[in-house]
Amino acid sequence: MRPMTDVDTVFQSYGRCCNHESFFEDFYRIFINRSDAVRAMFVNTDMAEQRRLLRAGISWLVMHARGAPGGKLRDLGKTHNRDGYNVPPALYEVWVDALMDTVKLHDPQYSTELDRQWRAVLKPGIDLIRDAY
Numbered sequence: 001m002r003p004m005t006d007v008d009t010v011f012q013s014y015g016r017c018c019n020h021e022s023f024f025e026d027f028y029r030i031f032i033n034r035s036d037a038v039r040a041m042f043v044n045t046d047m048a049e050q051r052r053l054l055r056a057g058i059s060w061l062v063m064h065a066r067g068a069p070g071g072k073l074r075d076l077g078k079t080h081n082r083d084g085y086n087v088p089p090a091l092y093e094v095w096v097d098a099l100m101d102t103v104k105l106h107d108p109q110y111s112t113e114l115d116r117q118w119r120a121v122l123k124p125g126i127d128l129i130r131d132a133y
């Protein structure tokens with residue numbers, strides 16, 4: 001049996017988190033409360049739909065770390081760039097910090113090591129979206 005990689009560990013943690021719709025509700029509450037710039041971007045957004053879309057979006061980030069081609073993430077790079085939602089690159093750090101606060105709230109197996117693994121696994125995918133700015 002091959003040893004568990006960081007991606008396996010994060011995949012399982014995400015499974016424990018995203019079984020509950022409240023994970024995504026808590027994420028957007030935390031994310032939006034973190035910055036007025038973030039709040040302003042979601043004033044006209046259907047948040048029920050947005051939670052559904054984010055569920056897939058986080059899976060694509062994890063799949064990317066597993067070697068999946070980055071097509072979906074490149075599409076997100078385009079919708080989020082300066083010609084799209086115009087998301088300032090600095091907000092991606094706010095996004096990932098809010099996500100980790102939400103994982104901490106929902107995954108009983110949360111630890112500082114798990115936090116480090118999540119950030120390492122998501123980084124290449126997040127960089128791909130942010131660098132399309």
Ligand code: HEM
Pocket residue numbers: 037038041042044045046050053054056057058061075076079080085087091092095125126129
């Ligand atoms: C890497 C992290 C992120 C992921 C995986 C992600 C994922 C998504 C997905 C899947 C969608 C829906 C599909 C689309 O419109 O292209 C979306 C829409 C959106 N995202 Fe992100 N996003 C991320 C970071 C951010 C950040 C940092 C912001 C800044 C506040 C942001 C703001 C938005 C906005 C404004 C929309 C459109 C909402 C609407 O339709 O009204 N996203 N995101």
